[in-house]
Amino acid sequence: MIQSLLIANRGEIACRIIRTAREMGVRTVAVFSDADAEALHVRLADEAVHIGPSPARESYLVGDRIIAAAKATGAAAIHPGYGFLSENADFAQAVLDAGLIWVGPKPESIRAMGLKDAAKARMIAAGVPVTPGYLGEDQSPARLQAEADAIGYPVLIKAVAGGGGKGMRRVDAAQQFGEMLQSCQREAASSFGDDRVLLEKYILSPRHIEVQVFGDTHGNVVHLFERDCSLQRRHQKVIEEAPAPGMDEATREAICAAAVRAAKAVDYVGAGTIEFIADASEGLRADRIWFMEMNTRLQVEHPVTEEITGQDLVEWQLRVASGEPLPCTQDELSIQGWAMEARLYAEDPAAGFLPSIGPLTAFDLNDSMIRCDTGVEEGGEVSPFYDPMIAKLIAYGSERDAVIERLSDALLRSVVWPVKTNGAFLVKLLADPDFIAGKMDTGLIDRRGDALMPPRIPTEETLRGAAWRLMEEAPERRPDLPGFRLNASVRRTAVLDVDGTRAPVDFTEDGERWFMEVHDGRVRVTENGQTFSIGFARFDGKAGASAGDGAILAPMPGRVTAVDVAAGDTVTKGQRLVTLEAMKMEHGMTAPFDGVVAELNATADTQVTEGTLLVKIEKREP
Ligand code: ADP
Ligand code: ADP
Ligand code: MG
Numbered sequence: 011m012i013q014s015l016l017i018a019n020r021g022e023i024a025c026r027i028i029r030t031a032r033e034m035g036v037r038t039v040a041v042f043s044d045a046d047a048e049a050l051h052v053r054l055a056d057e058a059v060h061i062g063p064s065p066a067r068e069s070y071l072v073g074d075r076i077i078a079a080a081k082a083t084g085a086a087a088i089h090p091g092y093g094f095l096s097e098n099a100d101f102a103q104a105v106l107d108a109g110l111i112w113v114g115p116k117p118e119s120i121r122a123m124g125l126k127d128a129a130k131a132r133m134i135a136a137g138v139p140v141t142p143g144y145l146g147e148d149q150s151p152a153r154l155q156a157e158a159d160a161i162g163y164p165v166l167i168k169a170v171a172g173g174g175g176k177g178m179r180r181v182d183a184a185q186q187f188g189e190m191l192q193s194c195q196r197e198a199a200s201s202f203g204d205d206r207v208l209l210e211k212y213i214l215s216p217r218h219i220e221v222q223v224f225g226d227t228h229g230n231v232v233h234l235f236e237r238d239c240s241l242q243r244r245h246q247k248v249i250e251e252a253p254a255p256g257m258d259e260a261t262r263e264a265i266c267a268a269a270v271r272a273a274k275a276v277d278y279v280g281a282g283t284i285e286f287i288a289d290a291s292e293g294l295r296a297d298r299i300w301f302m303e304m305n306t307r308l309q310v311e312h313p314v315t316e317e318i319t320g321q322d323l324v325e326w327q328l329r330v331a332s333g334e335p336l337p338c339t340q341d342e343l344s345i346q347g348w349a350m351e352a353r354l355y356a357e358d359p360a361a362g363f364l365p366s367i368g369p370l371t372a373f374d375l376n377d378s379m380i381r382c383d384t385g386v387e388e389g390g391e392v393s394p395f396y397d398p399m400i401a402k403l404i405a406y407g408s409e410r411d412a413v414i415e416r417l418s419d420a421l422l423r424s425v426v427w428p429v430k431t432n433g434a435f436l437v438k439l440l441a442d443p444d445f446i447a448g449k450m451d452t453g454l455i456d457r458r459g460d461a462l463m464p465p466r467i468p469t470e471e472t473l474r475g476a477a478w479r480l481m482e483e484a485p486e487r488r489p490d491l492p493g494f495r496l497n498a499s500v501r502r503t504a505v506l507d508v509d510g511t512r513a514p515v516d517f518t519e520d521g522e523r524w525f526m527e528v529h530d531g532r533v534r535v536t537e538n539g540q541t542f543s544i545g546f547a548r549f550d551g552k553a554g555a556s557a558g559d560g561a562i563l564a565p566m567p568g569r570v571t572a573v574d575v576a577a578g579d580t581v582t583k584g585q586r587l588v589t590l591e592a593m594k595m596e597h598g599m600t601a602p603f604d605g606v607v608a609e610l611n612a613t614a615d616t617q618v619t620e621g622t623l624l625v626k627i628e629k630r631e632p
Contacts, residue, residue, distance in 0.1 A: 019091030021385030175245030255448030568592030
C-alpha cells in the first residue's frame, strides 16, 4: 500500500481525499497557493507545500512544482482530485516519469477519451451506442452546415476539446447555424486552444445518466451503477442522485454493460465515469441512451454512489494505484437505498448567479444531520480565484421522497453568511413537483426561470410574523416550526430563515431579554416580560457590474477574455462589451443603456483586480 500521498488539488475534494487517506494510515501532503495559506485542506494534511501565487495557472496548474513538492516531501503518489490537472495526460506521464505513482488511469487512456470526437469514434468501434451526429475532419463551415441540415434541428455544436459545460451551442434552425458555429469556435479557441467542433443531434427531453466504472491493473473492470445528473444550470450539474428515477433492471443492465465495454476499450484503470444522454420522452429505454463522453477521474458527484453501494471510492483508488485488485467483484456490489447530492455554490442567484466572495463569518452545515463534504470552515474565506463550489450536501435513506426532504431540511438549516449561496434556490428546486415525481430533464431549471428565484429579502411583515412565532419557543431550543427556523444557540451571528429566505441577525442574550441587533429595520416585540428586537439587514453583494453612471467595473478579480467593442463605438443597452473570466465562469459585462464607448481600459488576456474600470459608456440620445 502507498505510504504517503500528495494531493494536487484544493477545496472540498482535497479534504475528501485526505479523510480517507488518513483512515487508511497514509501520510498526506497538501499543496497550496498564496490564497490558500489558511485553507482547510492545508490544516488537515500532515504536511503542506506552498506552490505559488493565487491564480491556478501559477500554482495548481504548474505540474513541475507539484512534482517537485512530492519529491521534496518524499510522497510516493500523486492524487489529482478532479479539475485542474486530473485529465491532463502529459502531467500524468510526467508523474510516472518522475518515478511516482499516479492515482488515475494510464496517460494513454486519458488521451483516448480526452477529445470528444476521437472518444466517440472509439466507442463506436467498441459497440457502444453514441449520440447520432457528425465527427468528421472536414471543419469547413459549408460542410458543417450541410451536416447539421442532414442531422436535422435542433443540433448541438460541441467543441471537441470542451469540458465544464463550455463550448456548446444549441442551434434550432438552419439560418442560425453560421453565427452559432462562429461563437462556439471562438469560445473553444479561447478556452481550450482548439476550435474544432463536432455536431450532435440535440436530444429532446434529455436526461443525463452516467455510470461509475472502476478498473484495476489485473484486467478487472466493474461498474457501480448509475447516477442521474439531469438537474443542470448552464450545462453544469446542480443536484445529482443515485439510482436514476424510473430506471428498470433491464435498462440498467444494458447501460452498465455498455459502460464496462467502454472502459475496457481504453484499458481503463482507476475511477472513471461514462456519461450518457437519454431521450426520456417516453421514460428510460435502453435503445434511447447514447454515450456522450468519459471523465477519466473521480467525479464531483461520486458520494451518491458511495452512499448506495457502501463503498469508499477514494479507498478503491488508493488500493488500485498500489497494485491491489478491486476490493469487490461485480456480484458483490448492489444498490441499497437512495442518495442525493446538492452542490452548494458561493453565488448569488438574485444577481444572475454571480460568484459571491469574502469572509465566511458564519458557516455551519449542521453536518451531524447528513454527510457534508466541504473545503471551507467558519472564519475562513471564499476566494475569487477558484471554483465557487464550497460544499456538497449528501442525503441518504431508503426512499427517494424522504431523501429529498432530508436534503431540503439540511439546506434550510445550513448557515452561510455573509457570502451568498444558491441554498434557497436548491430548496425551491427540491420542492418542484416534476422533480419530486422523477419527471425531470436537463431543461427543467431553465424552464422554471424566475419561479426558482428566492425572494431577495424577507418583508418586514414576514419578519414580524417570525418574531411572534419565535417567542412561542425558547430560542436556545432551536425552534422547528414549518417554514421558519432560527439557527442560534447563543451565538453572535445567526441567520433567520423565513420560508427559505435568509436574513442575518446579531443575536445576544441580555439577562432575561433576547436581543437581535438590527441594521436597516427593526421589529420590536414584547410579551410575557420578554422583549424581542428583530432586525433585518440588506447585504447587497458587490456593486453590480454596471453602475448607473455607465462605468463598468470588474465585480471581482479575474481575467479579461474578450473585448467586443472599441473606443468610440455606439452601443445599445444589453450589448456585450467585455467578457471577464473569474472563478472558472465567464461573465459578460453589458451596456447598461444606449450610448457610446467613452473610455476603454480593458485588454483581452489581462488580469484585472476587483473594481477596475473596464469600460465607460456615455449616454447618447438616439
Ligand atoms: P462533468 O459534468 O464533466 O462531470 P463535473 O461537474 O463533475 O463535470 O465537474 C468537472 C470539473 O468541472 C471539475 O473539475 C470542476 O472543478 C469543474 N467545474 C465545476 N463547476 C464549474 C464551474 N462553475 N465552471 C467551470 N468549471 C467547473
Ligand atoms: P462537458 O464536457 O462540458 O461536460 P458534455 O458532452 O458532457 O460536456 O455535455 C454536458 C451537458 O450538455 C450534458 O450533461 C447534457 O445536459 C447536455 N448535452 C450534451 N449533449 C447533448 C445532446 N446531444 N443533446 C442534448 N443535451 C446534451
Ligand atoms: Mg460532461
